[in-house]
Amino acid sequence: MKRPQKLAIGAALVMAVNVNSHVSASDTAYVYFNGQKFIEFEFFNEGEFGSEYTLPELLREGTKSATSYWSGILGPRSKFSSPWQIFVKTQVNFQNAGALTYSLKGQKVITDNYPALMMQNGKKLNAYDMKKLAGIVIPANISVEEQFKRMENYIKENAPGGNAGLSLVLIGQHSGAERTGAKAKDGWWVDADTILPTNEQAADFVGTFRHELGHALGIIIARKTCDWDGNVTEKDVPYGEGKNAKVLYKFADDIxxxxxxxxxxxxxxGNHAKPGMMIVTTDGFNIIKKNKPGV
Structure with a gap:
């Protein structure tokens, strides 16, 4: 079925030089709702802000088609006054996709989802110049964890001040079978007009991207690793053995x-989640009770 909203796309190329950088030419595109810019994409090409390959045009068009699904749902009741800003990165041979959102108060990343609050409650956000990030090089020979740490630090350093929010969608490769043809690339199958299984085991790109945008809008658990006293930790605190092995978490304190x-x-x-509440299995709760009988 055809989507009711047509996508209007504007592309822009820039040249920028930054410290620890290369010459960048990230690509900007927009999805409109009722003539207003509803979503602003920044596609990072190979080498830009840790992006490992340049997203093919077929997948870029699939990105915009997938996003029209959300603009059609959210647009009519949205209180947005500025576009939802999203940057798209790629990872070679990563057989998956992922998404998260950076909500910024000054140069601090907080847990609340500012893009969602902007659309739902009309929260005012300052525009983030995502092209500044395109000129920053993040080495590929460091761990994924270190890459994300550096990425967050650069995002904070280049924040516009005040309240701002931008989302990341990470696109991998070869999540499904490699196919050839007008609708297939890198193991992805792009078809926004049908949900029928016509992809011959290539992964559904449009459906995957729609799913990841849901995570970027806040359909994700806001949690932190912690110790048995509820203090946030950098490293995992495991408990249990074998199939029952778990890691100790708690809900973020600043929700x-x-x-x-x-x-x-x-x-x-029947206990509702609360900021700072620990997340444990029955085994984990029994450990807490043993150490703190009054809990």
Whole structure:
């Protein structure tokens, strides 16, 4: 079925030089709703801000088609006053995709989802100059964890001040079978007009991207690793053995949005999630009870 909103796309190329950088030419594109810029994309090409390959045009068009799904759902009731800003990166031979959102208060990343609050409540956000990030080189020979740490630091350093928010969607490769033809590339199959299984085991790119945008809008658990006293830790604190092995988490302390997806979660005993509440299995709770009988 054809989508009711047509996509209007504007592309722009820039040349920029930055410290620890190369010459960048990231590509900007827009999705419109009722004549207004609803979503602003920045596609990072190979070498830009850790992007490992240049996203083919077929997948870029699939990105915009997938996004029209969300603009059609959110646009009519949205209170947006500025576009939702999203940068798209790539990872070679990563058989998956992922998404997250950086909400910035000054140069601090916080847990509340500012793009969602902008659309839902009309929260005013300052525009982020995503092209500044395109000129920054993030080495490929460091761990993924270190790459994300550096990426967050650069995002904070280049923040516009005040409240801002931007989302990341990471696109991998070869998530499905390699196919040839007008609708296939790198193991992805692009077809926005049908949900029928016509892809012959190539992964559904449009469906995957729609899914990841849901995560970017906040359909994701806001959690931190912690110790048995509830203190945030850099390293995992494991418990249990074998199939029952788990890592200790808690809900982020700084959730203030009462409509946060995380705060809608309920455990098997009917307890609602709260900021700072520890997330444990029955085995984990028994460990806490043993160490702190008064809990």
């Amino acid at each position: 203030t949005d009462k409509n946060s997806w995380s705060l809608h979660l309920v455990d098997k005993n």
